[in-house]
Amino acid sequence: MNLNTDLADYAVIKSSERGGTYSEARLQAQQEMGVLLKNGAPEPAIITMTGGLAMRISYKGGLVFGYTNAMDRRSIDQLVDKLIKQAKAGVTLFRRPINFSKQDVSIAKWEAEERERMENLNYETLLAKAVTLDEMCKGSIIKQRIISLESNIEEKYFVNSEGTIIRSRVPRASFFGIITAHSEGSVLQRVLQHGEVGGIEAFERMNVGEKISKEVKIMARIFDKSVKIEEGKRNVVVSPEIAGIMAHESVGHPSEADRILGREAAQAGESYIGKDEMGMKIGSEEACVSDDPTIPHSYGFYLFDDEGVGAYKRALLNRGRISEFLHNRETSAEYGTASNASARASAYDREPIIRMANTYVEPGDADPEELLAETKDGVYIKSFMEWNIDDRRLNQRYVGHEAYIIKNGAVGLPIRNLVLEVNTPTLWSSLERRANDLEFSSATCGKGDPEQGIPVWTGGPHLKFGPLMVTHR
Amino acid sequence: MGDKSNLVSNGITAAVYLDKVVRALGDRVDQYSLLQVENRESMLRFANNEATTVNYGHTVAVQVYITKGKKKALGVISELSNDAIISTYIEQLIEAMRLSERSDVSTLPGGRHRFHVLKDLDAGISNGDMFSIAKQGIDACLEVGSERVAGSVMMEDTRFSILTSSGTRATEERSSAMLSIRAIKNKGSGAAVSISTHLSGLDPVTAGKTAAINAKKSQDPVKVEPGIYDVLLAPSVSASLIQLFGSAASAFSVEAGLSFLAGKLGKHTASELFNLVDYGQIKGGIGSRAFDDEGSPTGITSIVKDGILTHYLHNSTTAEKANTVSTGNAGIIDPSPWNLVAERGSEPVDHIIGSIKKGILLTNNWYTRFQNYRTGEFSTLGRDAAFIISNGKITQSIHGSRLSDDLPRLFESIKSISKERAWIKWWGEVTIPVLAPYLLVKDSRITTPT
Incomplete structure (x- = not known):
């Protein structure tokens, strides 16, 4: 070119x-x-x-x-x-x-x-x-x-x-x-x-x-x-695909400083994080989410953002506390800090706005099989179709495509259209263990007016949550 | 600015790049359909009662569709200022077509159509005073007591020019203006849009007041109790679902397994109260076009009549496969509605509210996602003001509502349709303009985290 x-x-x-x-x-x-x-x-x-x-x-x-x-x-x-x-x-x-x-x-x-x-x-x-x-x-x-x-x-x-x-x-x-x-x-x-x-x-x-x-x-x-299950609280184990979408929707988006400052109020919405709520606790000690544009081969890969700022890994959620916002040069000036290179534009006819790159739950040290083996009565959600979250990023839902009953540590029959509908602090406060098998999925993230679809990875390891309410469609 | 003819011509166009593309194609293709789109767009975004950015852009791009034998190729080029680049692009497109496999190739619609054009143009609208529109909207919200106001004003002049191998050559101009406004007060919020083909048609004061009144009414919301309710969908919400219905009528979606309307032609698909028509052109419809991407004249296509699915939307390829004729809705690959119009009902919305024993009013929604496009299972989140309706009265503001349903059941369960309608198009949720009424849907499931 x-x-x-x-x-x-x-x-x-x-x-x-x-x-x-x-x-x-x-x-x-x-x-x-x-x-x-x-x-x-x-x-x-x-x-x-x-x-x-x-x-x-x-x-x-x-x-x-x-x-x-x-x-x-x-x-x-x-x-x-x-x-x-x-x-x-x-x-x-x-x-x-x-x-x-x-x-x-x-x-x-x-x-x-x-x-x-x-x-x-x-x-x-x-x-x-x-x-x-x-x-x-x-x-x-x-x-x-x-x-x-x-x-x-x-x-x-x-x-x-x-x-x-x-x-x-x-x-x-x-x-x-x-x-x-x-x-x-x-x-x-x-x-x-x-x-x-x-x-x-x-x-x-x-x-x-x-x-x-x-x-x-x-x-x-x-x-x-496939079988149906009774509505009720059960331990939930999720795959990297589910961990990734959870991290993207309920930690990544609400950490975007333009939302926090109200700039997206009429479009992509705002955030449950207030302007001065850095350090806010939303999860357990296990809840650690990062965003890193510099992962080689990643769908959201870049080394400089569209404001010319050098890119690096950002720690958004550290041991359950909000630890970093995603900034461009405008929002970082308002906070008296430096940009962390989050400005991206999908095409020449789109302005650079604050975006995620590759957002993921940091891996832990457990073997993924351990998470399943230690679950007596639970469900295992491997993939999803329907999902959504409210415009302040609190009320989220994931409907399983592939999901299973876990009984006494064994993965059993598939459950069709399993629904996990949960508030953000409840979700991340229930995180008990993280496996060591970090994997990524690909997505096109939407934001901006006019809308800009931008390539991202979402990821994480297998995660085990304490009892959460699950049902099915 | 002013109300001028939409300048459709037959034979004379300002579409200089189309001739360049034709020259580059030479005699190496059997058919072509070239669509040049020239766009001038101004946008003002505001938040926290002040401007955050102003956008202005001027672009020209050409969509190129070519066929040779049973092979075809499609693309867009916007690097048009250099003839050598156009030639390079066309070489690549022809090479891709040569290397592709044989497929369904239909004969492009022919003839030098005399396109009928509805006079509905505000020429030069992109130079309009968007700051004044935004200020009127913000002030209207603040007067009602809103604390924060956010939104956008967008104005667009677009010129569409088509040139096809079957002799169609025409140009039309379209104008549109959109205001989206959201008012916030404490924990309450309300949103409204105003849409017109003319700048003078925007009503920022009414939109601002509507948003602000809903923000004011939605103070102290309580968490919704999950359950089955009669749900009253305000036009913003009904428009998003009607758009999904209209898009599911695309013959491409039906073939691809992405439509709950598959196999339903001539069958009951909605309440007999529900009628839906796609208008290629309609006064006030900002999606209006006189010709589609293949050069067919657009028309008026009934999609649902008295609850019966009457037509799928076709381009020439899907039509030929279905042994019917194009409805003038190309999209070269996927036919799409232009302006969806749901027929008004007989009751004022106040009467409908008065008829509801246990219900919920959703004034806005967002993040609609499908579990299964083929079956229509979906959910969408209430956004901004939402209320409990009890024994015919709005009694309580609520938050946390998620409508979890399937489209066939929802449309079959329409109990009442309001007299009042509004044009809706807004960020993310409603991308095709819809003239939408209030819809009262019986026994919908509302969920929330518990």
Whole structure:
């Protein structure tokens, strides 16, 4: 991809000349190739090539964001003029000046590890991979299926008026599938998603085929053997997939400082954490959740965020206490601290906002089998379909896809549509033990207005909770 | 700004990039449908009673759909300022098509249609005064006693231009304005939207007051008791579920196992009180389009009539497979509604409330997720003000409610539909504009953590 860096440099100079007290420009380009099979039949081969220039300008305390994909100086002039005009027009509504935290000036170029360049992938190869995955569903109980594979190459050039210049390249491999199984008038459905950063080799590393084969067998077993349970309090053991979504929804999102400060009140919501409640206890000593953008191959991988700040691991929940918020330069200035590099933008036409990267429960030292073996009367939730959480991140629900009875330490029959509906402090205060088997799942996290879907990993080890109320749909 | 014609032309367009793409394609494809979308968008976001950011963007992109024999390819290019890049992109797209497998390829709709265009344009709306709209909304909330107000104002000018190998060539312009506002007072909150094709159609004062009154009424909420209730869904909530119904009518969703409407054509799918129509164009409908992504004229498609499922939504590919005709809802891959209109009922909402013995009123919702798209099992969370209705009266503000149901049962259990309706589209939950009434649903399950 050819990023016109001169144009970004020009945009920053132009903005500064027009009175911008802080200016930044970000070139962001993406190339995607996609295969979509519906019930085995290919939908159109998909190739997209998108990109453009984004700008943020701070002008007399007001923050304006703009974008264009007309890559010429005249268009940049027009964009800068328009943004300055908007900032002037809004001066009475920007009552409190928006400031940015002081950060080190960085000049860097970083690329995600890529053994086989993603550009070398051709459509025929990607299609063959998708067809192989689709074949794994055939001749079984799976009657409908969506199988999608996608390659994505994202390149960025960031420059700001403080002298920071960051250039980056992130290739991604993604799988998305929905398989629908029918048996004697009953229907089960499973959504599958996997994503990794890397070159062509990332498709193999994801090992989706094995996962699909397992899912088909699991669905057959649920049809044949599933039982219902009486509503009641039971010990709950969850898999890394469930641990990950719990960490993401009820620790990661509420730790986003823009929510805490009320900036997302009309869209993604607020937080149960008050502005001055750092250190608030919400869980047991076992409850430790981190977010780390720097995990190699991870779907949420980055080394510098979209404000040019160097990335590192953040400890969000430490021994049950809120220990760090996710910040961008704006919220960190308000807290008198430095940004911890949480600003991400999904495309050139989206502003950088506070996002998670790879959020997970820290592993413990138990063997996962121990957690099951020591449970006398409980349930084991391995995967989920339906889930949601309220807009302050307190009232959450996970409905099991694959879940089992545990009796005297043995995993028994599957339970269909097991429901765990629980408040955040109750959940994390009930965490008794963590296993040592950290695993990650992939997701596309939604936030922002206009909405931005952003790739993340969610993860954790097997977890064992004390008695929690469980029921079924 | 002002009310101008939507400027649909037949044969003359300002869509310069379409001709460049056609030149790059040469004679290497059998069919093409090219859709250029030029967008100017202004947005103001506010929180804690003040502006937090202003956005402005101008973009042009071309969606390219091509077929050759039984092979096809689709994509979007937005790097249009350089002819060499357009050529490179087209080479890649054609190569991907060559390497793809044979599949269903339908004949694109033909002819030089005289597109009928509803006059409903506020040209240059993206230059409108969004600060004034936001200020009026914020002030209206504060006057009613709200402590904090958040929301967004968005204004968009969009020009759609189409050029197909079967001779369709046209351009239309559309405008839209949206205000979303949320008022917060202590532990109570209320939300409202105002939506129009014209800036003058936005009503920030009424939206602000509505949000603020609900915030005020929802003080001291008690935790909801889980159980079975008659649930009254305000337009924001009913719109989110009606949108799911309308999207499930997509023939693609039906084939893919993602629709609870599979196998239901001509059958009972909802209460006989319920009627749902998709309008390609309708006054005030901000999803309006005169032509779809294949160049078919959009139309008016009944989805449900007196509770009976009457039509699926089709593009030419799904239509050919189902031995029917396109409803003008392409989406090249997935047909989609333009503006969903639920027919109004006969009762004012106050009368409906008066008829409820034990019920719950949900004024807003969010985070709707499915256990199973094929069966329609889902749950969604109440957001903002929610109330207990007891013996015909709103008696108590509640929190923690989650509606856990399945869409077939819910739509079959509609007991009353209000006279009052509102256009709804808002962040996250309602992405297709819906003209939605209040719906009273019998015996829905409400859950909460216990």
